[in-house]
Amino acid sequence: MPSVDFHGYDASAGYTYGFCPEIAPDWLDLAATMAGSAPARASDDAPFRYLELGCGQGMGLCLLAAANPQGQFVGVDFLPEHVDHGRAVAQAAGLTNIQFSDGDFVALAQQWPAAFGQFDYVTLHGVYSWITPPVRAALVRCLGHATAPGGLVYIGYNAQPGWLGSVPFRHISRLLKEESNQPSEAVMQASIALFDQLAAGGANSFRILPGLKSRLAAVKRQANNYLIHEYLHEGWHPLWHSEVAKEVADGGLAFVGTASLAETLLPGALPPPLRATIAEQASSVLRMDVQDLVINQSFRRDVFRPATSSASVASDAVLDAMMLHLLKPVDGDSLTIATSFSEITLQMPAYAEIVAALGSGARSMGDLLALPAMRQQGRPNALQIIALLLHARIAGIGRSAPAPIQAVQGLNQFIANGSTRGRRYDHLAAAALGSAVAVTPDDLRLLDAWLAAEGRTDAISLTTACGADGAPAAGDTAITPESAAVFLDQTLERWRKLGVVA
Template identity: 30%
Template sequence: MADWGSGYIVDTAYVHDFCRVQVPAMLSFAALAKGVAAPGGRGEALSYCDLGCGQGLTATIVAAANPNTKVFAADFNPTHIAGARSLADAAGLDNIVFREADFAELVDDASVPEFDIIALHGVYSWIGADHRKAIVALIRRRLKPGGLVYVSYDAMPGWAGMAPLRRLMVQLQGAQPQVSSKRALDQALALADRLKEAGAHFYRMYPQAAVQLERLRKLPASYLAHELLTRDWQAFTFADLAQELTAAKLTYLGSAHLTDHVDRVNFTDAQQALLADLADPLINETTRDMIIGRQFRRDIFAKGFAPMTPMAARDRWLASRFVLTSPRDDIELAFDAPLGRFQLRSELYQPVIDAFAAAPLTLREVVERLPETTLGWASLTDAIKVLVGQGHLAPALPLEDEAVRQRSTQAFNAAVTARAKETTELRYLASPVTGGGIRVDPLTQLYMQARRKGIADPAALLASLAAFGGGSFEKDGRKLSADEVRAQIATKIAAIDDSVVPLLGRLGIV
C-alpha cells in the first residue's frame, strides 16, 4: 500500500462521476431560490475551482459546456489527474488547468487565481483536520467577495449508527497495511456480516446500520472503498461544519438540492411549526437534519451577499430559462421524500412539464402559456424547485452564445463517444443548453457516433462491436444468436430514437 495518501485510499481510482448540482448555473439558481443574486446563471465569464476533483469529469464537463469559464481542478492523486488531462486534451479544451497537489500546497501558491465559485464534492468528510484547515485558508485567500462555495459531506445524525461499524472497518484495514483496498473492503464487509450473524448487540441498538450497509453494498466497489475505508472520515453536524467555515468568512446560503427548499415536501405541519419557532439559523438547520435523519448534505455558502428585493427576485425568476432534462413521458409525478411517497398534483405540474417539453423557455414564457388559474406564484416557483431537485428540469443558460458553447460541447462529446468502444465509465455528455452534463449510456453513445458517421445499419455495427468486445446477450438463461442480438439492439435503437434523441436535441447535444 502507498503511504502518501494521508489515510486516503490511493491504490484504487475513484469512479468517473458527474455532480450536476455543482454546475455554475445550478448553484446560481439555488442562490436565486433563496433570494440572492449569485454568479453562474447568465453565461457570464467566471473563474471556477474544483478542489479534490477526483477523475475530473465534472470539471471537464463544466469547462466544455462553459467555454468562457476558466476552470482550475486539483487532486492529489496523479492517476486521477493524468486521466483527466487526457480527456480534456482529446476534447481540445484550453480553458481548464489540472493540478496535481494537496490542499496545503495550493494555499501559498501565487499562481492559483481568485475564484467566483469553489466546489468540494465528496471531499470534506474524507480528510483530516489539517487538510480541512488548508481548505478553509485557501477559500479565505482565493474566493472573491460575493463568491460561492459548494461543499458536500456525510452528515449527522444519519451516520450516527453506522459510524462505529465504519471505524471498526478502518481499524481492520490499518492492522494489515500491505493488503489492497479491494481485499480490505471484502474483509471489512465480511466482518460486518459475521458480527450480525453472531447476534452482536450493536445491530439491535442501531438497526438502521444494517439497512444502510445493504444500500452501500449496491454501489461500485471503487466508490465503496473510498467511502468506508478512508482513515480520517468524519460525519459532521451542520453547525460544526458551518463553524469551521466561518474562518473563511462564509455564510450559509442554502441547500444545492432544490427539493430541500420546499418545506411541505419534507416536513409535517407540526414539524414546520417547530422549525418556525427556531430563529437561530444554525439551530434551525441542525434541527431539520434531526427531523429527517439526514445522511448527506449539499450546502452552498457565500462570501458576503445582499438579498434581492422581492420585485428584483421575481424579475430574475421570470428571466430565468429552464429546459426539461427527462423525456416527458418518463416523468413520474411521485417520488420518495422524508415523509414517504410524495404525490404531486397532476393538474398543477403537468401543464408546467408540457410547456417545457418542446423547447427551453424562460419562466415568463411559461407563465404566458399556462392557464391563469393553474398556479399562483409561490406554487409555480415551488414546482420549478421540485422538478429541478428531482432531475427532470435544469436551469438553462441564455440563448446568446449557445452556438459557441455547442462547438465546445461537440468536441468534448466526440472525445467521450470515441471511447465508448473501450470503456463504459464515461456515461455523461455535455450540454451547451444547461452548461452541465446529461447521463447517456454507452450503447446510446455508440449509436450517436454511428449516426454522425452516416452508418447505414447501426444495429449490425453495434452488434458486431458487442461481439468483438466480448459482450454477450442472454434471454431466459439462453445465449442469443447473432441475429437475435441484432434484433434486440434494433429494438433498443428504436426506443432511443423515440425518446432519447428528442431529449438530446432539446439539450443541444444532437
C-alpha cells in the first residue's frame, strides 16, 4: 500500500469527539439572516446537502445527520482512523443519510468526485489554519467545486492577533518534535515541562508576552490528542480575517458575516473612541482586522457564500419565522455572558420575558420580539439580547417541525453506552433543534442506565444501576440518589422538549 502524504500534518493521534453548534444548518441560516443575507434554504424542512471538510472523528456530522433526516451529509477527512470511527458510529446508530470518505484536499482539488456534486452547506472547523499554504490553496479550490449557488460556507480558524503570545510555545514544540524524533505525546509533555522551567526561571518572554503564561496554563488543562492537533503541524498558522477573505475570494466566495453571534454586537459594544477608530478605516476588511486587533481576536467563525449570490437579501419575515428553544434554566437576578471581547452582564428584566416564554415551549423569533419588554427595547436591542442568549447556550435555534424522535434514538443510545465504556462523547442529538445539546459524563451514565431499564426506574434503582453506590468505574464523581432524582425530574423533562429522548 502506498504511504499517505499528510502534507506536514501530524496524524499520530486521533482528534476529539467534540461538536460545534455553529456548524448546524439552522444556526448558519440564522447567522446569514442576521447579517442581512438570505438563508441557504427556503424553509427549515426543505431537503439539503451538507459537506464537512476535515470532519475529524465524524461525531459532529453524525449528530447533525440524526437530527436532520431530511439532509444528506458527507464527511471528508484524510486520517483513516477518523473515517473508520465516523462510519462505525453511523452504522451502529442506523444512520442512512450520511457517508464518510477518506480524502486528500490536494487530490480532491485536482479531481472533484462527480458523486460528491455540490452542497448547500460546506463547513470546516479548525483545519484551515492547521495546513500548509499549498494545501489551503487546494482546499479553497475544493470550496469552489463544492458550494452550490446560494450555499453557505463556514470556516472556523485560529485568528490573529490572539495567538501572538502562543508563537514561542508552538515554535519550540514543533522544533522539539523535529529534533528529538520522540512520539508527539512525549513531545508535548516535554515542551510543557520546558516552558514551566522557563517561567520559573524568570524568562523575559513571559514578561513581554503575558499571553504566553495564560496559554501555558490552558495547555495544561487540555487533552494530549487535542494539543497534538493544535500545535505540532508544519502548517500551523493563525490568520487575519483579511488573509482568509482574500484567499477564499480566489474560490469565488464573498464574506457574509460571523457565526459567533455575540460578535454581531460589534463594533457597537466597544467604547466610543474605539468604535470611531474602526469606522474611520477605508475598507471592510481593514475595519474587521482593526476590530480584531481591538478585541485580541483568537478564533473566528466566518460565513461566506458564492459571490454571485452574495447580494441575496433576507427579509425581517424570514428572521421572525425562525424558532428558538430553551436549552437550560436561568437562575439569579442577572446573567454574565463571556464573549470574545468582554463579559456582558444582563439584568433580569432584559431577558426574563424571553426565558419565561421559552420555558413553556418553542417560540418564533417574531413572537419573542413582540413581547412587551422586547418592544420597549426596540428591535435592534432585542435581537442583540437574543444573540447573547444563543451565544451563551441558554437558547437554541431550532426547527418549526422537529424531526421524528426515532431519528435520534439510535445515535443517542450509542453515545450513552459508548460513554460508559470510556469514549469521551459530550453531546446528544436533539430532534427539535436540528442540532445537539451538551451533556456531562454523569448525564450519559444516567441516560445509559435509564435506557437499559426502558425508562421504568426510580432514583434509588438508577443510582444502583450506575455502579456500587453510584461510583463510576473510572470517573470523577459518584451518582447519588439526589443527582439521579434531578436527572429523572428535570433533565429528562428538558430533553423531551428538545427531542433528545422520547
